Amino acid sequence: MTQVNMTVNGKAVSGEVEGRTLLVQFLRENLGMTGTHVGCDTSQCGACVVHVNGEAVKSCTMLAAEAGGADVATIEGQAAPDGTLNTIQQAFQDHHGLQCGFCTPGMVMSAAALLKDNPKPSVEDVRHYLDGNICRCTGYHNIVKAIMAASGQDVSAIAAE
Amino acid sequence: MYNFDVEMPTTIADAVAALGREEAQPLSGGQTLIPTLKARLAAPSVLVSLHGIPEMKGVCKNDAGQVCIGGATTHATVAADAAADYPALASLAARIGDPAVRNRGTIGGSIANNDPSACYPAGVLASGATIVTNSREIAADDYFQGMFDTALEEGEIVTEVKFPVPEAAHYEKHLQPASRFPLVAVFVAKFADGVRVAVTGASENGVFRWTEAEEALSANFSADAVAGLKADGSEMISDLHGSGTYRAHLVGVMTKRAVAAMG
Numbered sequence: 001m002t003q004v005n006m007t008v009n010g011k012a013v014s015g016e017v018e019g020r021t022l023l024v025q026f027l028r029e030n031l032g033m034t035g036t037h038v039g040c041d042t043s044q045c046g047a048c049v050v051h052v053n054g055e056a057v058k059s060c061t062m063l064a065a066e067a068g069g070a071d072v073a074t075i076e077g078q079a080a081p082d083g084t085l086n087t088i089q090q091a092f093q094d095h096h097g098l099q100c101g102f103c104t105p106g107m108v109m110s111a112a113a114l115l116k117d118n119p120k121p122s123v124e125d126v127r128h129y130l131d132g133n134i135c136r137c138t139g140y141h142n143i144v145k146a147i148m149a150a151s152g153q154d155v156s157a158i159a160a161e
Numbered sequence: 162m163y164n165f166d167v168e169m170p171t172t173i174a175d176a177v178a179a180l181g182r183e184e185a186q187p188l189s190g191g192q193t194l195i196p197t198l199k200a201r202l203a204a205p206s207v208l209v210s211l212h213g214i215p216e217m218k219g220v221c222k223n224d225a226g227q228v229c230i231g232g233a234t235t236h237a238t239v240a241a242d243a244a245a246d247y248p249a250l251a252s253l254a255a256r257i258g259d260p261a262v263r264n265r266g267t268i269g270g271s272i273a274n275n276d277p278s279a280c281y282p283a284g285v286l287a288s289g290a291t292i293v294t295n296s297r298e299i300a301a302d303d304y305f306q307g308m309f310d311t312a313l314e315e316g317e318i319v320t321e322v323k324f325p326v327p328e329a330a331h332y333e334k335h336l337q338p339a340s341r342f343p344l345v346a347v348f349v350a351k352f353a354d355g356v357r358v359a360v361t362g363a364s365e366n367g368v369f370r371w372t373e374a375e376e377a378l379s380a381n382f383s384a385d386a387v388a389g390l391k392a393d394g395s396e397m398i399s400d401l402h403g404s405g406t407y408r409a410h411l412v413g414v415m416t417k418r419a420v421a422a423m424g
Contacts, residue, residue: 132259
């Protein structure tokens with residue numbers, strides 16, 4: 001076991017990990033932060049997306065040891081401390097961008113990464129960016145609509161498909 | 162996953178030293194290796210992470226006009242930082258996997274693994290790039306030696322890849338949407354002294370140069386020049402996604418499209 005230190009949602013954390021401990025295991029099992037989900041465990045589904053030093057990564061496909069010293073952001077850090085949802089989360093609620101909600105943490109974190117680099121994406125940009133996030137409920141339509149709305153664009157013309 | 166130790170060297174020299182440990186294996190972006198370890202298809206006792214080595218990261222241009230990419234440079238970085246100097250290569254990098262995979266996966270990891278359907282081997286081979294390791298330089302034509310097989314020795318790591326920049330180039334990828342690997346993809350690079358065509362996703366022997374197309378295109382650079390050519394389907398990958406015959410057909414179609422896109 002080795003000691004790993006990192007910053008998660010602005011707070012310094014540390015813990016004992018094995019070499020094989022994945023970042024997502026460290027978040028969920030060591031820190032008890034179960035908002036980041038493990039859907040497939042084969043880096044296909046994107047439910048485990050978090051930001052490491054500002055970049056979206058699949059936390060099931062990165063070792064905790066490799067995140068030593070990194071600045072990690074997870075779904076738990078997205079809402080305000082009083083529980084007020086951030087713009088993207090609120091848009092998911094307003095536009096029914098989830099059904100079972102399992103993929104939602106990854107969707108929200110991917111959306112945040114997209115909007116950071118591309119604040120006014122096209123519908124095509126959003127769909128393309130979500131290549132690595134799988135939702136088995138919604139057909140993606142309302143997820144795309146929510147992200148477009150979160151970017152401040154008019155979504156009234158985006159009809160249901 | 163079986164357990165292993167993790168080493169985090171910060172220099173190439175320290176990484177090479179760490180790889181001298183028994184059953185040590187390099188870990189680059191891990192986007193293939195970590196799933197492989199989870200499936201217990203490999204059981205190294207030590208993983209040597211190449212992620213924290215600054216001298217293996219970044220994109221630059223050398224005095225010979227080559228685009229030089231550090232072995233631990235992520236696909237996302239290549240997509241952004243090679244766009245001005247080698248747009249076709251940046252476009253290839255921008256279409257690997259998905260955004261989160263591109264933020265971790267590296268060029269060195271891709272070509273060290275030499276998956277028969279990976280994107281980078283096509284770009285490296287078609288460009289006639291030079292693979293730089295901790296101990297030597299290897300021409301792309303000598304480097305790729307078959308499915309998951311390369312000229313790398315045990316403990317040798319790809320520290321840099323140097324790309325001559327063609328006059329024009331294009332990467333045409335027929336996506337296998339579930340894996341996001343190409344079903345078949347073709348990289349065409351037009352140099353002053355000839356055309357190089359590299360194909361990935363098709364052959365049981367991994368990435369290869371389609372020499373008939375190269376000869377035809379070097380004589381007459383137009384989509385018509387390859388219209389009548391048929392790739393040899395005898396050693397093509399055949400699986401539930403496509404037969405060998407279908408893949409052989411796609412090789413021709415992707416090549417034509419690539420040439421057409423280069424105008």
